[in-house]
Amino acid sequence: MATIVFWVAAVVAVLAAAAVFRVDSMARATYALAVSFIAVGVTVLVLHLDFIGVITILMMVMEMAVMAVFMVSYMGMNPALMPMDMTHSKRPAAVIAAAVFVGLAAAALFIPWPARAGTAAADTTRALGEAIMSSKMLVMLTISPILFATIIAALVLANPRGRYDRLGDDLQNAPADPEPGGVGR
Amino acid sequence: MGVTTDRRRPLHVLLVEVPGNGAARIALEAAAASAGHVLATHPAESDVLLVCGTPGPEMRTVIDRVWDQMPYPKHRAALTSPDEIGTVFTTAQDSLTDRRAQRSAAREDGIDGRHLAEDGPDHEHPNDEHPDDTDESMHEHDMPMGGHDHMSMDHMSMSGPGGYPLADGADDRDGLEMDVLHRRLGPILPVWPAGVILDVTLTGDTITDASASVIDVDDHKRGEPQSGAASALDQAAQILAVAGWDAVAARTLRVRDLAVTGRRDQARERIRPLRRRIERSVMLRWSLRGLQVRPDIDVRTVLLTRLERADAALNGRQFEPEPATPVDEIPSLVKGRDIGSARLIIAALTVFPMPRADSADEVGTTRRHQHG
Amino acid sequence: MVDVGNALWALVLPGVVLVLAILAASGNAALAARDRGIPVHVGVLSPFRETGRLLRQQRRSVLGADSLLWRIGGSGLAVAAFLAALAVPVGALVPLDIPVGVVWFNAVDVSLWALWWLLGWGGNSVHPLIGGYRFLAQALAYEIPLMFALTAPAIGAQSLRLTDVVAAQQPIWFALTMPVAFIVYCASVTAFSAWGPFAFPAGTDIAGGVLGELSGVDRLLVLAGRWCLLVVGAAFAVPMFLGGGAGPLLPSALWVLLKTCLLLAVFLLLGHAMPAIRPQRLAELGWVVVLPLVLLQLLVTSVLAVMGKG
Numbered sequence: 001m002a003t004i005v006f007w008v009a010a011v012v013a014v015l016a017a018a019a020v021f022r023v024d025s026m027a028r029a030t031y032a033l034a035v036s037f038i039a040v041g042v043t044v045l046v047l048h049l050d051f052i053g054v055i056t057i058l059m060m061v062m063e064m065a066v067m068a069v070f071m072v073s074y075m076g077m078n079p080a081l082m083p084m085d086m087t088h089s090k091r092p093a094a095v096i097a098a099a100v101f102v103g104l105a106a107a108a109l110f111i112p113w114p115a116r117a118g119t120a121a122a123d124t125t126r127a128l129g130e131a132i133m134s135s136k137m138l139v140m141l142t143i144s145p146i147l148f149a150t151i152i153a154a155l156v157l158a159n160p161r162g163r164y165d166r167l168g169d170d171l172q173n174a175p176a177d178p179e180p181g182g183v184g185r
Numbered sequence: 186m187g188v189t190t191d192r193r194r195p196l197h198v199l200l201v202e203v204p205g206n207g208a209a210r211i212a213l214e215a216a217a218a219s220a221g222h223v224l225a226t227h228p229a230e231s232d233v234l235l236v237c238g239t240p241g242p243e244m245r246t247v248i249d250r251v252w253d254q255m256p257y258p259k260h261r262a263a264l265t266s267p268d269e270i271g272t273v274f275t276t277a278q279d280s281l282t283d284r285r286a287q288r289s290a291a292r293e294d295g296i297d298g299r300h301l302a303e304d305g306p307d308h309e310h311p312n313d314e315h316p317d318d319t320d321e322s323m324h325e326h327d328m329p330m331g332g333h334d335h336m337s338m339d340h341m342s343m344s345g346p347g348g349y350p351l352a353d354g355a356d357d358r359d360g361l362e363m364d365v366l367h368r369r370l371g372p373i374l375p376v377w378p379a380g381v382i383l384d385v386t387l388t389g390d391t392i393t394d395a396s397a398s399v400i401d402v403d404d405h406k407r408g409e410p411q412s413g414a415a416s417a418l419d420q421a422a423q424i425l426a427v428a429g430w431d432a433v434a435a436r437t438l439r440v441r442d443l444a445v446t447g448r449r450d451q452a453r454e455r456i457r458p459l460r461r462r463i464e465r466s467v468m469l470r471w472s473l474r475g476l477q478v479r480p481d482i483d484v485r486t487v488l489l490t491r492l493e494r495a496d497a498a499l500n501g502r503q504f505e506p507e508p509a510t511p512v513d514e515i516p517s518l519v520k521g522r523d524i525g526s527a528r529l530i531i532a533a534l535t536v537f538p539m540p541r542a543d544s545a546d547e548v549g550t551t552r553r554h555q556h557g
Numbered sequence: 558m559v560d561v562g563n564a565l566w567a568l569v570l571p572g573v574v575l576v577l578a579i580l581a582a583s584g585n586a587a588l589a590a591r592d593r594g595i596p597v598h599v600g601v602l603s604p605f606r607e608t609g610r611l612l613r614q615q616r617r618s619v620l621g622a623d624s625l626l627w628r629i630g631g632s633g634l635a636v637a638a639f640l641a642a643l644a645v646p647v648g649a650l651v652p653l654d655i656p657v658g659v660v661w662f663n664a665v666d667v668s669l670w671a672l673w674w675l676l677g678w679g680g681n682s683v684h685p686l687i688g689g690y691r692f693l694a695q696a697l698a699y700e701i702p703l704m705f706a707l708t709a710p711a712i713g714a715q716s717l718r719l720t721d722v723v724a725a726q727q728p729i730w731f732a733l734t735m736p737v738a739f740i741v742y743c744a745s746v747t748a749f750s751a752w753g754p755f756a757f758p759a760g761t762d763i764a765g766g767v768l769g770e771l772s773g774v775d776r777l778l779v780l781a782g783r784w785c786l787l788v789v790g791a792a793f794a795v796p797m798f799l800g801g802g803a804g805p806l807l808p809s810a811l812w813v814l815l816k817t818c819l820l821l822a823v824f825l826l827l828g829h830a831m832p833a834i835r836p837q838r839l840a841e842l843g844w845v846v847v848l849p850l851v852l853l854q855l856l857v858t859s860v861l862a863v864m865g866k867g
Contacts, residue, residue: 027626027678034671050657051717058664065670068678069693123656160360178358178521180475181841194606195599221599226765229617229772232610256615256772291615368683375761390687427762429833432592439594468754469832524687525835528762 006046013039034064051125196222199231203238204380210237215442216270226375228254233277236263241401258287355388363389372400376423378536390523395516414444414498421491427532453499460492478533487533509537567652571639578784579604588829616773619681627679631775633672634782638789641665645792648810658719659711669749670696680770688766692758694836698843703745705851709738709858710797723801732798737854739798746790753828791820
């Protein structure tokens with residue numbers, strides 16, 4: 001059963017990824033990519049890594065939806081259906097892709113993977129987390145809010161309209177926004 | 186009119202008001218509500234197209250286009266006199282339940298099963314499904330838009346969805362590049378002043394350019410500006426509907442219907458609590474912040490004034506009628522606003538149907554004495 | 558034995574969700590009818606009549622529309638609701654008893670971003686497009702607070718599995734110990750259903766918004782999907798915040814149903830009467846006010862969880 005699900009998910013992932021470059025529209029390419037990632041997430045679920053599988057699906061769908069927001073910001077609302085060619089430098093790309101595929105396939109087939117010693121842990125996600133991060137868990141927990149704050153700070157700094165544009169040179173005026181924000185800052 | 190019996194199903198009615206027929210439209214809405222019918226916001230969801238009044242030539246074209254966009258089963262009727270109100274809904278229901286006639290009409294239209302919208306050279310109705318790009322390429326040929334002419338040829342050769350070229354891009358107020366779309370808002374749009382046409386240029390959903398006109402401007406029956414409780418409540422309900430407060434808009438319409446059908450004492454009872462509710466609503470005040478209609482008047486003030494006017498009219502007091510805004514002033518009020526804010530601002534105006542120059546004349550006379 | 562029960566329940570579940578959705582739609586229509594002055598029984602019957610009318614109506618298409626993506630957006634709403642409902646424990650039946658039930662719900666509500674946008678964009682028409690982007694604007698405001706609000710019960714129960722979250726609420730419900738998370742969750746449910754105070758994606762000022770160009774079966778699917786999302790959002794709050802099937806006298810499956818219906822009634826009564834909030838007002842509120850409050854809530858919950866466990 002798990003083998004069947006794995007193979008179906010694998011085939012869907014590869015076909016959807018190929019579809020990204022064959023379809024005629026940015027929106028379709030985006031969602032073909034989302035389907036491909038969902039299939040990869042299903043593959044991870046088959047390995048009983050539930051948390052990682054579901055989080056992969058969640059993050060990838062969210063990213064594709066956010067890409068729709070970015071499509072507005074940087075391309076106009078242009079994901080229309082029209083024949084388009086998204087590939088560049090086809091020959092070097094094909095060579096590199098083929099080389100990487102051969103390399104990864106060779107690694108997957110010829111590396112002597114160790115056999116399982118003992119039985120699988122009850123909570124494979126926890127076991128995986130401890131194997132990867134073990135003593136550094138607290139560091140990782142502390143870093144994530146710092147990353148969050150860094151992203152927000154970067155956005156604030158990148159905003160072309162700063163406090164002085166909004167509030168005047170001595171920061172005394174009422175905010176001059178085209179649309180007043182909800183809190184009245 | 187009584188309540189619908191079980192055999193009679195509620196209809197979704199698309200009500201088209203020909204300018205000058207406000208009172209008839211309000212009476213028709215009251216009759217529809219008491220019979221349990223619903224007013225539609227889009228031709229796609231409507232069963233019945235009811236035209237209030239006698240449309241002029243341009244209006245007739247627009248109405249035909251809207252009719253084409255409605256899916257079957259559908260029915261169309263015009264209301265030219267107030268006595269027809271009683272029968273128009275039953276006629277519509279009989280026509281809609283006649284499946285054979287509807288099917289053969291659908292087949293005659295040349296479309297079987299699914300309804301596919303066709304395109305036309307100019308778009309007069311905003312709720313249609315034509316790609317906006319056609320307008321844009323057409324306009325680029327007609328209007329002297331500097332700098333765009335050389336682009337138009339390239340775009341004509343690219344084929345986009347449905348065979349039309351894609352939209353151009355331009356920077357909006359935040360500096361992001363958005364598609365430029367040319368749309369015509371009106372004259373048939375839910376909660377919209379009758380007969381007004383607003384041609385807008387949208388970057389994203391922000392209006393960067395607008396021009397307003399009135400349909401069939403020569404053909405007008407010069408309707409007097411509405412006064413009285415019913416029209417004040419109608420206008421208040423329009424602001425509430427566009428602001429998204431459907432529950433209270435429905436209550437306002439209920440008071441309006443009571444006033445129209447002669448049950449003024451019930452209307453008088455209900456209007457005070459309604460006014461208090463709207464005045465006290467913090468969420469409405471917060472949601473409507475930042476929408477100035479005039480330098481010192483914002484949309485919420487207009488709403489409260491309209492309710493005060495209705496209260497005064499119901500209780501026999503005098504009250505100043507709302508100053509009318511000429512159609513030409515609308516573009517300056519909506520430029521730079523997003524489409525939702527623009528709709529709210531327009532709902533807070535009483536649009537005088539004539540352009541300013543004609544205001545002192547009767548239809549058809551020359552304008553000699555306007556000069557000098 | 559339990560697996561057969563789970564499989565049967567998984568088959569019956571879409572029907573149950575649809576029945577509750579129709580009841581919710583009837584309730585909403587009854588409230589609307591009372592406001593408008595129409596007799597209430599006309600309102601109560603209106604979802605049935607509307608279903609019949611829409612099934613009889615022709616479908617429509619738009620020139621240049623991306624029909625594949627458009628219809629996926631429309632029909633996906635109900636499918637997403639059913640997927641989320643699979644994880645809700647009803648008595649002993651949990652069709653999808655994965656160890657990460659909370660994250661599963663989160664994944665489904667994230668997919669709604671994609672679905673509502675596809676519904677708005679797919680139709681090649683300006684008003685639905687604006688409606689779709691309004692939904693994204695709202696979603697940017699509520700999604701992060703929602704994600705943190707979903708984490709709070711997981712911290713309280715020290716587990717992401719829904720049955721553990723239910724078990725951890727035995728003495729006292731999470732709705733009482735983490736009220737901010739509960740309120741944010743409830744608001745987010747109405748927001749991802751684009752209903753009530755967050756109904757501007759389908760607003761009258763843009764001629765129906767995302768519902769604009771739809772007719773016939775397509776329209777029915779979207780309207781039904783919207784109500785199913787509200788129902789499933791209420792249903793999911795039961796194991797997360799309202800103690801699951803706990804309660805005297807009645808079997809726990811019935812308690813889950815009862816609590817779902819009560820929460821739906823609260824949504825209808827409160828949300829029906831609130832004005833809709835324009836999306837541009839929400840972004841600042843969501844990030845500057847709501848998000849810090851939710852983070853504070855998480856801090857309090859975490860401290861309590863650490864102290865409680867030793």
